[in-house]
Amino acid sequence: MIQNFSNDYDVKCQLDTCKTYPAITDSERGEIVCGGCGLILLQNMADASYENNGFTSEDFMKQSRTGPASSLTMNDRGLSTVIGSNKDSTGKALSSKTKYEFNRLRTWDQRSKSRKTASLSKAFTLLHGMKTRLGLSDNVVENAAYIYRKVVSAKLTRGRTMASLISASLYAACRENNIPRTLDDIAEAGNIERRILSRDLRTIIKKLELNLNQYDTTSFISKIANNMNLKEKTKRDAFKILSKCENEQITAGKHPVAQAAASLYISCILNGEKISQKKFSLESGVSDVTIRNRAVLIKKTLKLDE
Numbered sequence: 001m002i003q004n005f006s007n008d009y010d011v012k013c014q015l016d017t018c019k020t021y022p023a024i025t026d027s028e029r030g031e032i033v034c035g036g037c038g039l040i041l042l043q044n045m046a047d048a049s050y051e052n053n054g055f056t057s058e059d060f061m062k063q064s065r066t067g068p069a070s071s072l073t074m075n076d077r078g079l080s081t082v083i084g085s086n087k088d089s090t091g092k093a094l095s096s097k098t099k100y101e102f103n104r105l106r107t108w109d110q111r112s113k114s115r116k117t118a119s120l121s122k123a124f125t126l127l128h129g130m131k132t133r134l135g136l137s138d139n140v141v142e143n144a145a146y147i148y149r150k151v152v153s154a155k156l157t158r159g160r161t162m163a164s165l166i167s168a169s170l171y172a173a174c175r176e177n178n179i180p181r182t183l184d185d186i187a188e189a190g191n192i193e194r195r196i197l198s199r200d201l202r203t204i205i206k207k208l209e210l211n212l213n214q215y216d217t218t219s220f221i222s223k224i225a226n227n228m229n230l231k232e233k234t235k236r237d238a239f240k241i242l243s244k245c246e247n248e249q250i251t252a253g254k255h256p257v258a259q260a261a262a263s264l265y266i267s268c269i270l271n272g273e274k275i276s277q278k279k280f281s282l283e284s285g286v287s288d289v290t291i292r293n294r295a296v297l298i299k300k301t302l303k304l305d306e
Contacts, residue, residue, distance in 0.1 A: 011041040072145040073124050083109060116152070123148060123162050126190075130170055133189045134181060144173035150208055160200055164192050168201040175212040180219040182257060184285045217242055217251065220260035224284055230264065231271060238267040241298065248301050254294065258286045262294035266304065 011023060013034040021036035032042040083106050086099045094102065124145060131141045147169040151157065157165060167190035174181045183201075187194040205212065218239060225235040241263045245251050251259055261284040268275050277295075281288040298304070 013037065013039060013041060015039075072142055072149060073127065119162070120149075120152070123166050126163060127166050127170065130167070130186075130189045134170075134185065136170075136174070136179065136181075140173050140177050140179055141170075143176060144170040147172055147204070147208070147210075151204060154207055156203060156207055160203075161192070161196075163190050164196050164200045165204070166190065167192055167197050168204050171197070171201060172204060172210055172212060175215065176210075178213070178216055178219060180215060180223045182285055215256050217256040217260050220257050220284075221264060224261060224264055224280070227283055228275065228279070230268065230273065230275075234264070234267045234271045234273055237270060238263040241266055241302070244302055245298055250297060250301050255286060255290065257284050258290045258294050260284070261286055261291050262298055265291060265295055266298055270304075 011032055018034050018036035023041060024033045024035050030045040031040050033040055086094045148166060151165055167186050171186045183194055183197055187197045221238050261280045265280050277288040277291050280291055
């Protein structure tokens with residue numbers, strides 16, 4: 001089935017004999033073709049080129065393209081035509097009869113949109129709300145929208161809620177961009193259960209064959225320390241403690257947030273900042289028992305009690 005997506009998508013031929021052949025991009029026709037069998041994998045790509053044969057600033061301004069860039073976070077990628085306000089080209093108000101006709105046109109334009117378009121519009125509205133609550137950048141949200149579109153194309157929406165799939169796509173995007181957000185943070189922002197989020201995330205990773213790297217533990221140290229207004233020296237000492245733990249190979253298989261919280265807790269003790277394990281537990285979302293166990297292991301391995 002030929003899909004109409006932008007050229008940001010990585011498409012591959014589904015035939016076993018074509019897996020070793022690369023996909024060929026034809027920018028003039030706006031198509032991506034399989035190098036083995038010649039099957040058109042993608043069509044109607046947006047033309048990203050521009051006329052760059054000008055030699056002066058005036059020529060460049062005349063030949064450069066205008067308008068906002070297309071975005072995957074919009075259901076129509078920002079390329080749809082919208083019926084404007086009730087004014088003509090000169091700025092004068094329309095007559096009552098013409099205004100009534102345009103209102104009917106707007107109504108039927110809204111009704112004629114496909115169910116998929118309406119579903120994507122609701123999903124991306126929810127995604128933008130989660131972006132604001134979590135304080136994420138535009139490239140992370142763009143990546144999340146890309147993953148969600150792949151989920152819809154793979155027909156993984158049956159039997160699953162839109163909120164859980166959007167949340168799972170956003171968490172996967174955070175993992176790919178190394179943005180320190182835990183499952184609990186995503187579940188709270190999306191107002192869903194952590195159990196459902198974990199289940200749908202495993203399904204997406206398996207079906208889409210995503211390769212998500214582990215979080216960098218140092219990013220969680222910066223996040224927790226900034227939220228708790230700790231001293232800069234405490235933060236730097238926590239980085240050193242974590243580095244020593246990695247050299248001793250005691251971080252493998254451990255929860256990265258718990259490891260970061262335990263390193264910060266020990267650093268607070270060494271620098272004279274009296275902060276309880278309970279406060280670290282509330283801030284990091286990890287139980288104080290886990291933080292205590294990680295702290296005991298770090299002290300014993302690094303011999304910090306001596």
